[in-house]
Amino acid sequence: MATLNFDGHEINHSSIFNNNPLDPEEFRRQGHMMIDFLADYFLDVEKYPVRSQVAPGYLRQRLPESTPYNPEPIETILQDVQEHIIPGLTHWQSPNFFAYFQCTSSTAGFLGEMLSAGFNVVGFNWIASPAATELETIVVDWLGEMLMLPKSFLFSGNGGGVLQGTTCEAILCTLAAARDQMLSKIGTDNIKKLVVYGSDQTHSALQKAAKIAGIHPKNFRAVRTTKSTSFALSPDSLQSQIRKDIEAGLVPLFLCATVGTTSTSAVDPLGSLCQVAKDYGMWVHVDAAYAGSACICPEFRHFMDGVEGANSFSLNAHKWFLTTLDCCCLWVKDPSALIKSLSTNPEFLRNKATESRQVVDYKDWQITLSRRFRALKLWFVLRSYGVANLRKFMRSHVEMAKLFEGLVAMDKRFEIVVPRNFAMVCFRVLPKAMGMRKPKQSHQNGNAENGHYKVVVEKEEGSSNEVNEKLLESINMSGRVFMTHAVVGNVYAIRFAVGATLVEERHVIMAWKLVQEHATAILSTNSQ
Amino acid sequence: MATLNFDGHEINHSSIFNNNPLDPEEFRRQGHMMIDFLADYFLDVEKYPVRSQVAPGYLRQRLPESTPYNPEPIETILQDVQEHIIPGLTHWQSPNFFAYFQCTSSTAGFLGEMLSAGFNVVGFNWIASPAATELETIVVDWLGEMLMLPKSFLFSGNGGGVLQGTTCEAILCTLAAARDQMLSKIGTDNIKKLVVYGSDQTHSALQKAAKIAGIHPKNFRAVRTTKSTSFALSPDSLQSQIRKDIEAGLVPLFLCATVGTTSTSAVDPLGSLCQVAKDYGMWVHVDAAYAGSACICPEFRHFMDGVEGANSFSLNAHKWFLTTLDCCCLWVKDPSALIKSLSTNPEFLRNKATESRQVVDYKDWQITLSRRFRALKLWFVLRSYGVANLRKFMRSHVEMAKLFEGLVAMDKRFEIVVPRNFAMVCFRVLPKAMGMRKPKQSHQNGNAENGHYKVVVEKEEGSSNEVNEKLLESINMSGRVFMTHAVVGNVYAIRFAVGATLVEERHVIMAWKLVQEHATAILSTNSQ
Structure with missing residues (x-):
């Protein structure tokens, strides 16, 4: 077995990879075994109790107290997965799982995840793997067009999208961007005056993001909804809350509106909410984590009407869009606001491509520096x-x-x-x-x-x-x-x-x- | 092909899975194809240019402008990966990659990631998949013991560990916990007085976390290091900076010390730094993202000496510990501080296991609600x-x-x-x-x-x-x-x-x- 390397020298693989944890032939053998294990799992998943029936602490009683000193064969480990892990799973891929919102998998999403884990590149900036960045800019535009998002949210307009892990991150990032934009106008010392708005149906991610971003705990508003609006946020209620806050000397900052709430899949009226927010110079984020996926169907697209007035929009492709966990798509109209808030430029990442300003460096669009090549799985699904x-x-x-x-x-x-x-x-x-x-x-x-x-x-x-x-x-x-x-x-x-x-x-x-x-x-x- | 379901009814699979995106036999066929594709990639990786040689914008020229209306076969997609994606990769798994710090893969890490993507469970709380939570508490204890972390950082003591994505998240979470602990003493309005310390060699993750957490930009200190200490942070320099800040009416909050800095793998003297921090009631986080893994060897363990004085410690198992991206292990002495800062308790997640207080709900140990089953890959590697x-x-x-x-x-x-x-x-x-x-x-x-x-x-x-x-x-x-x-x-x-x-x-x-x-x-x- 021999191939040629980049400059034409012959490589003898049999000598190279002995005992290496990434030996290609051992990878192949074990990989095929795992594919069969999982295919059998999908065949069997319906026969397992959907919600796990184990009692707290069950696993510590079954596993050794410490890491083995010597290697164990994959066959033994897989047997333990079958005997000790599977009984402790709540089977999200079971056809009888109707809880929460689904976390959908698919062959294509799984293959994309495999490929990403196999290449295992870290696309924090363009040069660290140009394909990872460029494919991401392309697939977020593709999906954005399927959703009929206004051009202003796409790279092909002057906006752009990014793949993050979850909506919690998307909300935290946009909130930080909105906060810093506002503080640059009213002064950093006024952080304690900023107010964040959602409804009592908004996902808990908003309150958590507000806490993490240093918003004063007293300045988080979960505006009450009622059955009369099917638990959607009423623009009048929002406006009267904002007026009260302004009278109290506070500064309205951020509204998270929802398309498809967690409790009842209620839809907040984006158009009129954005109008209210606009009057006060607020940032509006639209959380369509669950229901956004359905809006690729023309008959459901109206639920997003009014999104053109928002600043950012997100949906979780891992929920109802087959990409496997995790894959949150976030689009923003003004990427520079995100970048101002989230960019870092350490010397060790300095490079000519970045300096040319012709590339996107996604590290500045998210909380973390390192990032997986998530675009592959979305591309495979599409x-x-x-x-x-x-x-x-x-x-x-x-x-x-x-x-x-x-x-x-x-x-x-x-x-x-x-x-x-x-x-x-x-x-x-x-x-x-x-x-x-x-x-x-x-x-x-x-x-x-x-x-x-x-x-x-x-x-x-x-x-x-x-x-x-x-x-x-x-x-x-x-x-x-x-x-x-x-x-x-x-x-x-x-x-x-x-x-x-x-x-x-x-x-x-x-x-x-x-x-x-x-x-x-x-x-x-x-x-x- | 027929199996029995949970309560003994026969399931005829041939009728169930037709045209389903998770059809087990189609999954098996395509999965095997992908394993062979990746095994061949590892055989060939040495022959590719290590740093990608494409020019900015190369990929948009090669791919269609929008999502295809009709399905495309996996064979076509894989051909495109070979022709259009691989040339745009910087090959982190190449044996000739000596850049940044490595992001190591391995067969075991990859298989664990596959299994996690296959089960695709969302372990936000215990009941949503008990095995995901329990295996995580076990493997962080296993690894903690290999590192000879003080018992106070382990679940088997009164501390505990969690698997997050990256060090950026670990620092942000511990910083938010420290911030809220301090604000509960000095009043929330004093957020603008809090000061965060690192050295000029500390990873940019610290400054970014401080920004996100609402620390006043003027209150971030990158204490200067010199060649005389091999660019390690000097406890005297730290102390004199802290004294200046206290004289200016500020409140020292958080120190991030590093074992293995990004520029030169310098090691900050944990023992004496923790002593300084202790005098001022500061939280000390130890970032051992890169070098922590080496500390499982007795001859390198001394680099962590003094960690017993810190509040939290993290390492990236995806860097030098074979788990594939992403897997940051974070241990804390006082989980309740994290939980106070990061917990949310929405009605839709209320359940008896949580109310029994006998279980860990990891959603309260991290930024995001949803979380992948990362413990599998670390368990497979160990x-x-x-x-x-x-x-x-x-x-x-x-x-x-x-x-x-x-x-x-x-x-x-x-x-x-x-x-x-x-x-x-x-x-x-x-x-x-x-x-x-x-x-x-x-x-x-x-x-x-x-x-x-x-x-x-x-x-x-x-x-x-x-x-x-x-x-x-x-x-x-x-x-x-x-x-x-x-x-x-x-x-x-x-x-x-x-x-x-x-x-x-x-x-x-x-x-x-x-x-x-x-x-x-x-x-x-x-x-x-």
């Missing part, structure tokens, strides 16, 4: 499935959610808690289904000012919440499906999020039957 | 190679660096710029080797107060810096090796970092010959 199949994929999940919604509607014991927008249904057992013969003491006791009617309703709701929580735990304990919950407007709702790559109609139907069975059992106990 | 081989691996690189150092010392035209600590040699062509017949105008002109001797020396140094920069560019342009540079004490040094997984003695010897050839050519031009 090309392997194409626009047509990607739309078909989203639509099939929405159709399955509609199917589930229809099944819920036919059973009078249940209700849909909020209108469905995408592929997630929020439902619950109705208080009336419980007969309310022996209402349990509610956690939310009526106080003296409440009328009798309100006390009864609150007792019913409190009791209903308890029953729905019990129902969900009973369903999840079965191991046959996994769903999670939300509480909106004091109502405990069960979330049924369709989106696992392997899910099919029959899984949705089976899940609904399971819900009915467990509800029947619990309601009969409850009314005895 | 078990596949064992303590014995991992030490052998580090030692072989140190030996090769010694070999290179010896070769440099034998050629009188060169000097070693600073003493070598680990597997990196800083060297340069000496000013005297250039004959200095026609000293070029230096960038650093002597001013009127300088004596004639100093002016001459500075002119010589300036001219030497130019020659060394030219030499490095000439070497890198050849494509046969890739090295990078540092500037310390106004001296431009070429860094020769040994550590690629595939590197052998013959590559080191070849690299030195190449340096000599290019130096001869450049010196002859220069002295003409």
Whole structure:
């Protein structure tokens, strides 16, 4: 076995790679073994309990106390994965996983991740691997065009995109950029005056980012939403909160609006929110972590209407776009604002390409210096499935959610808690289904000012919440499906999020039957 | 093909997976293809130019303008990778890569990454995949023990560790924890008084983290180091800076000390620095991103002496510990400080395991909510190679660096710029080797107060810096090796970092010959 190196000298591989941890032939042997292991896992994943059934501390009892002194064969390690790791997994790739929002994998996304881990380049700046930077600028433009993002967010306009790990990073980076832009106008000492806005439905990532960025904890506003707007942020509520803050001598800085909230997939009205924010010179970030992917379908694109007034937009391609964890796409209209806030120029990274100003150095678009070659997996997904199949994929999940919604509607014991927008249904057992013969003491006791009617309703709701929580735990304990919950407007709702790559109609139907069975059992106990 | 599902029903796979993006048999076919592609890449990597030779914008000219509407076969995509991506890579896995610090891959690390991408679980809290959390707590204890970290940093003591992406995140998290701890004592409005300390050799990650965390830009101190301490931070210099700041009404907050700086792999004296910091109630973080890995060898462990006085310690297992990007191990003595600063408790994540307080929820130990199952790859590396081989691996690189150092010392035209600590040699062509017949105008002109001797020396140094920069560019342009540079004490040094997984003695010897050839050519031009 011999090949030629760059300048024509022959390389004898058999002598080179002996005992090397990256010996190509050993890599090949073990790699094939792992592919078969994983293919078998996907064949088997449906037979495992979806939510892991182990008890806290299970693994420390099963593994040795320290690193082995001598090497162990891959066969032994894989056997331990099968026996000790798999039982401790909650199987996100199971077709019976309906919890949180999905984290979708696919063959193409997986292959892209493999290739990235194999090349293992660190594309902090252009010269450290030009292909990593350039492919990223290309795929974010491709995806941006599929989303019909305004040109001003694309490299082909004067904006640009970047692939980060998660929305938490995207929010922190844009918030830091907005903060520094504002402080350069009002003075760094005024950091304590800056106010960050979201709704009570905004992802906790916003509050965390505000804490990390040094925003005064008293200056974080989670503006209240109500059922009347399906838990979307009302521009009027935002405006009145901003006015109060300005009267108190504070400075409105940043609004995070959401397309597809975590609890109920509510959609904030981007157009009118951006208008309010514009009046105060605020930065608007649009978090479309979950639902952004669906907006590649023309019939869902309207949920993003108004995005042209925002400063930045992000979606998690690892959620509903098949790229495997992690891959958050962030687009900004003004990359220079990000770069001003996040750039560093240590001597050891100085190079001619950077000095030529003809290249993007992504280290200045994110928190970290080192970065993986994430663009490969997004490129593989876009090309392997194409626009047509990607739309078909989203639509099939929405159709399955509609199917589930229809099944819920036919059973009078249940209700849909909020209108469905995408592929997630929020439902619950109705208080009336419980007969309310022996209402349990509610956690939310009526106080003296409440009328009798309100006390009864609150007792019913409190009791209903308890029953729905019990129902969900009973369903999840079965191991046959996994769903999670939300509480909106004091109502405990069960979330049924369709989106696992392997899910099919029959899984949705089976899940609904399971819900009915467990509800029947619990309601009969409850009314005895 | 049929298997049984969790409750005993038969599943007919042939009907389930048709046209599914995660069809197991298609996954198997394409997965095997990718393994062979990568094994061949490792066989061939030596023949590619190490630093990519493409020009800015090369890729946009070669790829289509938008996402294809219809799917493309994997074979076509892989062909494009070969033709268009590989030429744009700077080959970090080449045995001739001696730049920056290495980002080492290995078969075990790669397999762990594959398994993590295949399971694709999101272990934000324990219940979302107990194995992901529990394996992480176990492997950080294993590695901590190999490093002889004090028990107080391990879960088996009352501390604990976490796997993050990079050191930038580790520093930002610990800085936020330190900041909030201090602000809870002195009041949140005093954020503008907090001061962060490093040396002028500390990684740029510290300054960036300070900016992101809202530390006043005027309150970042890069304490000057000199050649007399081999560019390590002097405790006296630190103390006198702290005293000045306290006199100015500021509050010392955070010190980042380094074991193995980026420019020259200098080691800050942890024991005495921690003593200084302790007197002022500061948080000390130890950044051992590069050199920490070597400390698993007893003969290098002394570089970490004094760590018992620090609050937190981190190393990048993706640098010199074979785990593939990214994997930063962070240990803290007081996890509750991190958690106080970084925890969020949204309703949708509420669960019984968390409420039982018997589990770790890693979302509260990091910036992001979502997180990959990184523990798998570290576990695979630890078990596949064992303590014995991992030490052998580090030692072989140190030996090769010694070999290179010896070769440099034998050629009188060169000097070693600073003493070598680990597997990196800083060297340069000496000013005297250039004959200095026609000293070029230096960038650093002597001013009127300088004596004639100093002016001459500075002119010589300036001219030497130019020659060394030219030499490095000439070497890198050849494509046969890739090295990078540092500037310390106004001296431009070429860094020769040994550590690629595939590197052998013959590559080191070849690299030195190449340096000599290019130096001869450049010196002859220069002295003409």
